[in-house]
Amino acid sequence: MSEGVSRRGALAYAGAAAAFGLFPAAARAETEGAPAAPAAAEGDPQAxxxxxxxxxxxxxxxxxxxxxxxxxxxxxxxxxxxxxxTPSTIALNQNFTTFNTLNAYILKGDGAAGMELVFDTLMARAYDEPDALYGLxxxxxxxxxxxxxxRFRLRPEARFHDGSRLTxxxxxxxxxxxxxxxxxLIAQQIRDxxxxxxxxxxxxxLRLSPKRTRDLPLTLxxxxIFSKAWYATRDFDAATMEPPLGSGPYKVGRIEPxxxxxxERVADWWAKDLPVNAGQxxxxxxxxxxxxxxxxxFEAFKGKAYLFREEFTSRVWATGYDFPAVRExxxxxxxxPDLTPSGAQGLWLNLRRAKFQDPRTRAAITLAFDFEWMNKNLMFDAYKRTASVFQGAPEMMATGVAEGAELALLEPFRGKIPDEAFGEPLTPPVSDGSGQDRALLRQGAKLLRxxxxxxxxxxxxxxAGEALTIEFLEFEPSFEPHLSAFIKNLKVLGIEGTIRQVDPAQFQQRTNSFDFDVVxxxxxxxxxxxxxxxxxxxxxxxxxxxxxNLSGVANPAVDSLIETMIAAKSRDELHVAARALDRVLRALRTWVPAWYKDTHTLAYWDAYGRPPEKPRFTRGTLETWWWEADKAEKAGVKA
Structure with a gap:
């Protein structure tokens, strides 16, 4: 959704949405650090x-x-x-396991991965900077x-793939x-x-509302950018398999829905020699x-059906790569290294359900999640426990007792948010690794009572005589061993857990309409x-x-802290507000934190070359790697 690229974790889904995936991680273009216009210096704010x-x-x-x-x-x-x-990151209506439309910018349908390659944008991301964009x-x-x-001045040479000028x-x-x-998600993000x-x-x-967010200019x-003339005879909001007219480095080629x-690369792409595209x-x-x-x-990868794979299953990474092609x-x-903030990975409880309204119920559920056992027995100790919604970004993760500027942001909400937000930040419980930690389960039973x-x-x-049940909604079976272990512990607490696996299209529909217990x-x-x-x-x-907003978080303190982050005038202000927000979101217990890793584990048929250093904020494989024919021949793969 965007971005630097949010890899798909061991759980079933990666985050989607503008600042998380499809669009560049954009933020307001401040005038600090840039020369002021003479007219503006004379007092005309609109100059x-x-x-x-x-x-x-x-x-x-x-x-x-x-x-x-x-x-x-x-x-x-x-x-x-x-x-x-295979797709490793998605956004908006895209789906990891299928597609039925080439329109990836609407709610309807399951959009095809990679459609962002077809369209140019006003500016392009530099992936060795946190949020900088340069002219495209x-x-x-x-x-x-x-x-x-x-005011954006367009390049006169900008063209769509049919040769028409982009205006x-x-x-x-x-x-x-x-x-x-x-x-x-797009409409919400650009409403100002x-x-x-x-x-x-x-x-x-582009004219923006005075209440606009810091993100809006760079998000825009x-x-x-679409062709107005091409869509004159088509409905933009229709799910369709007709390849759209674009202006980007690639156009849609062969499709098997x-x-x-x-x-297919556009050989005469108008922008191929621009500084933001050179070498990419x-x-x-x-x-x-x-x-x-x-x-x-995985079997298809071994059979050369596709040539590059980021491995997200620790068991396969540890034991599966012993086939002949690896040995040879x-x-x-x-x-x-994955130097991007990992963020929050876990199981999101739908607070729209009455049964999850009490935070003590949610805390009890979390106590039944034995990460230590799962990591050792299912994941070869490859992961670390997620604690923060800003995991992987130390400057934004809460530590210690709230004080100073953080405390000042929280103080107006004392008595309206959990007391834990003011003390040491809430962290997930650490089990004894047995798979059924009796001490933690006793705490959970007490909280339920x-x-x-x-x-x-x-x-x-x-x-009212209603039993506490949890249905875990999934669209593929890879997470089933972890959920089964979780469900076994939930049963000790008297909670009946079940796994409901549906097809990807139904999963998309149900999550879009919040028709789930936990995802x-x-x-x-x-x-x-x-x-x-x-x-x-x-x-x-x-x-x-x-x-x-899968959990349905609706909290005034959260809203206020988000607005403070959005309005921050410096990175220091942003980080202070982030740490305060992290405290509150952890204390609200709206999710069961799972795990993360700070590396990319990659496997590929040896047909590629790459620069010595990857860009800091993305994997860079598609953008910066290249094909090496001699290596491909030795590896026995064809272009």
């Missing part, structure tokens, strides 16, 4: 400042206006060959003194259409876009393969969190169809 080549959250840019390429690419990387994988379709941008208007009218139509008909003005073919002005700069989709998008073909079962997908050096394994559940015939029952998901985190937090934790998203 535009000088044109600039990039934007970032707090005015910081690594690359100057004359930069030739990003540091993490090989400028002369050869073009050719192919890259193929837009050669420059000027910001008004009040930060409420952004300001296309930008205007795209943004207005996404706001009116796009996926609810007040207007789009066209100043000739090559200049577009990262939105796909629900099974695979191939993207080197493969002639990019293919995504879809499988309903992870075991089948034809398949390589690498472990690369305090919450009004009594045991009748071995079942926890409330005053597993990873909410990956931007290095500069902003608007995406509203989509996962704010009251306004609690009942928005398709939102990522």
């Amino acid at each position: 535009f400042g000088p044109e600039r080549h990039g934007l970032s959250a707090f005015g910081e840019l690594k690359y100057g206006p004359d930069f030739k390429t990003f540091d993490y690419v090989r400028v002369d990387a050869p073009k050719g060959g192919s890259y193929s994988q 379709v837009a050669q420059s941008v000027a910001v008004s003194g009040d930060g409420l208007a952004f 300001a009218e296309d930008v205007k139509w795209s943004f207005e259409t996404l706001k009116a008909k796009g996926h609810p 876009l007040e207007g789009v003005e066209v100043e000739g073919e090559g200049v577009v002005v 700069a990262g939105l796909p 629900g099974r695979n989709i191939t993207f 998008f080197n493969f002639d073909r990019v293919r995504y393969e879809f499988f309903r079962d992870r075991a089948v997908a 050096g034809k398949v390589r394994r690498e472990t690369l 305090e919450a009004g559940w009594t045991t009748k015939n071995g079942r926890a029952t409330n005053a 597993s998901r990873r909410m990956s985190m931007s290095p500069t969190p902003g608007e995406g937090l509203r989509q996962v934790y704010s009251s306004e998203s609690a009942n928005l169809p398709g939102s990522q």
